[in-house]
Amino acid sequence: RHTNVAVIGGGVAGLAAARVLSNDRLNRFLVQVYEAKRERYGGRVWTKRNLSANSKEIEADLGAMFLNSKIKDNPLIELIKKFEIEKDSIGPLEFYTSSNSKIHQGHDLTEAMRKAKELMLSAIEKAKRKGKDISVREAVNQEIFERGLEENSLTSVLIKALPSYNINDYSALLYAPDQLDFGYDTIVKFGLAELVDRIVGGFEAEAPLDINLRHVVRQIKVDDKRKQILVRFRDGRQISVDAVIVAVPMTVLQNDSLLFEPPLPKEFYKTLHELKLTLSERIVVEFDEMFWPQDKGMFVMTPEKSSDAGFLTTWINLNKVNNKAYLAGSIGHQAVDKFYSMTDETIADIALNRLKKLFGDDVVRQHNVTNLLRSDWLKSLYIGGSSAYPSVGNTGELWDVFDLPVCPGIYFAGEYTTLDGLGTLHGAYNSGVKAAEALMSGYCEQKAREEQELKEKNLKASEKSNKTVDSKKDEL
Numbered sequence: 001r002h003t004n005v006a007v008i009g010g011g012v013a014g015l016a017a018a019r020v021l022s023n024d025r026l027n028r029f030l031v032q033v034y035e036a037k038r039e040r041y042g043g044r045v046w047t048k049r050n051l052s053a054n055s056k057e058i059e060a061d062l063g064a065m066f067l068n069s070k071i072k073d074n075p076l077i078e079l080i081k082k083f084e085i086e087k088d089s090i091g092p093l094e095f096y097t098s099s100n101s102k103i104h105q106g107h108d109l110t111e112a113m114r115k116a117k118e119l120m121l122s123a124i125e126k127a128k129r130k131g132k133d134i135s136v137r138e139a140v141n142q143e144i145f146e147r148g149l150e151e152n153s154l155t156s157v158l159i160k161a162l163p164s165y166n167i168n169d170y171s172a173l174l175y176a177p178d179q180l181d182f183g184y185d186t187i188v189k190f191g192l193a194e195l196v197d198r199i200v201g202g203f204e205a206e207a208p209l210d211i212n213l214r215h216v217v218r219q220i221k222v223d224d225k226r227k228q229i230l231v232r233f234r235d236g237r238q239i240s241v242d243a244v245i246v247a248v249p250m251t252v253l254q255n256d257s258l259l260f261e262p263p264l265p266k267e268f269y270k271t272l273h274e275l276k277l278t279l280s281e282r283i284v285v286e287f288d289e290m291f292w293p294q295d296k297g298m299f300v301m302t303p304e305k306s307s308d309a310g311f312l313t314t315w316i317n318l319n320k321v322n323n324k325a326y327l328a329g330s331i332g333h334q335a336v337d338k339f340y341s342m343t344d345e346t347i348a349d350i351a352l353n354r355l356k357k358l359f360g361d362d363v364v365r366q367h368n369v370t371n372l373l374r375s376d377w378l379k380s381l382y383i384g385g386s387s388a389y390p391s392v393g394n395t396g397e398l399w400d401v402f403d404l405p406v407c408p409g410i411y412f413a414g415e416y417t418t419l420d421g422l423g424t425l426h427g428a429y430n431s432g433v434k435a436a437e438a439l440m441s442g443y444c445e446q447k448a449r450e451e452q453e454l455k456e457k458n459l460k461a462s463e464k465s466n467k468t469v470d471s472k473k474d475e476l
């Protein structure tokens with residue numbers, strides 16, 4: 001008999017899990033993916049394919065965009081090679097310092113980046129030696145101070161533009177520089193959805209995954225007698241399966257949009273309560289014509305005033321992705337509140353002002369914005385944020401709860417379930433593979449067998465001791 005598996009959530013984690021189970025050489029699993037969204041799977045990978053009625057087949061990623069090439073064995077980079085998907089390196093960075101209107105690039109910038117990384121690593125090392133958790137910002141500021149580095153030096157200015165520095169309570173002790181700040185340089189031509197589609201479609205003779213859109217799961221109920229799991233949907237329907245892989249974003253579990261009967265062990269709720277999420281958003285702006293250097297991948301500027309920090313100070317050249325006149329602007333964690341309260345017109349005005357600083361007033365003035373698109377991951381149904389991060393006071397053990405299933409067959413996957421690759425695409429993918437492998441290893445069946453054997457052993461022992469008591473009574 002096949003093992004029926006429901007994968008809940010069609011993001012990278014859920015799809016990776018479904019792909020591994022579906023490819024099982026012994027063909028032991030029947031897998032269905034249930035995805036809440038009506039129109040697409042992919043979760044936080046969202047390549048918008050039509051920006052406007054008259055711009056057809058134009059690709060822009062409003063969610064994840066980069067793959068990290070600096071970590072060892074990124075499985076998604078391996079997949080891109082396997083599927084022969086066209087990829088590119090985002091290419092060189094240009095860094096504009098507003099204080100002196102200077103553009104930094106080339107060797108000087110690369111050298112300052114190297115120094116920035118070295119300084120951050122040394123700051124973290126010192127924090128680790130002291131053993132008391134502080135924020136990345138505090139650790140780095142202390143190091144900058146101890147080294148007597150000028151506040152306006154390129155190295156310290158660069159560090160202050162990094163995401164980890166700008167999240168107030170990013171844990172220094174759990175900081176892994178390559179996971180967040182460095183190494184994200186690989187892009188997929190025509191958008192990341194291509195990779196997700198290929199995972200779903202399968203490689204060569206692999207069977208396509210069965211994905212059921214518009215299936216919002218509300219409850220997972222364990223039927224202990226039958227060792228089955230009931231999956232209940234929002235519309236009242238329910239199915240019974242042998243195992244589930246829960247691959248929804250952590251917000252869904254934190255706000256009880258998905259409930260468990262009986263509730264999960266206490267440690268799960270403790271971990272879920274402690275984990276935090278970054279917020280970052282993106283706009284994509286289409287222009288009538290390209291006016292920025294084609295060979296550059298990213299343009300970063302320091303804010304003119306501190307209240308501008310993180311607000312459209314980073315721009316990505318999407319021409320590298322879709323060969324069109326598109327720029328993508330980023331809104332960092334520290335600036336999202338402002339972003340949510342603004343109209344599209346205000347955002348377009350601010351965007352143009354920033355671009356005028358980067359590329360010159362006269363140049364930008366000659367061009368028109370033909371389209372503007374913005375993400376809203378905070379309000380996006382069934383998502384609710386960008387990605388998990390380790391905050392001050394978190395310990396590595398928090399994530400241990402996700403390593404083992406809740407028997408008889410509830411497994412967890414998702415970017416937030418692993419400290420190694422926390423908040424990233426490769427982390428999400430690896431977590432899905434890990435959950436599927438745990439299921440394939442038959443952990444819960446083994447545990448059930450052991451429990452049964454123990455029960456039988458205890459029963460026999462008590463029968464034996466009852467018999468001895470009876471025979472002693474007879475003797476007396």
Ligand SMILES: Cc1cc2nc3c(=O)[nH]c(=O)nc-3n(C[C@H](O)[C@H](O)[C@H](O)COP(=O)(O)OP(=O)(O)OC[C@H]3O[C@@H](n4cnc5c(N)ncnc54)[C@H](O)[C@@H]3O)c2cc1C
Pocket residue numbers: 008009010011012013014034035036037041042043044045062063064065066067068184215216217218247248249252257258280281282375377381382383385386387413414415416423424425426428
């Ligand atoms: C703006 C932005 C930029 C990013 N940039 C990068 C980047 O460049 N590189 C990188 O590595 N990472 C990046 N990330 C992070 C990366 O996107 C995520 O870590 C990863 O996509 C998470 O995958 P997941 O499968 O864990 O979750 P998700 O992709 O969120 O998938 C979960 C799925 O579950 C579904 N779901 C929710 N509730 C239910 C329910 N009740 N029933 C059924 N289905 C449900 C959701 O609709 C969703 O499809 C970025 C994220 C954002 C938002």
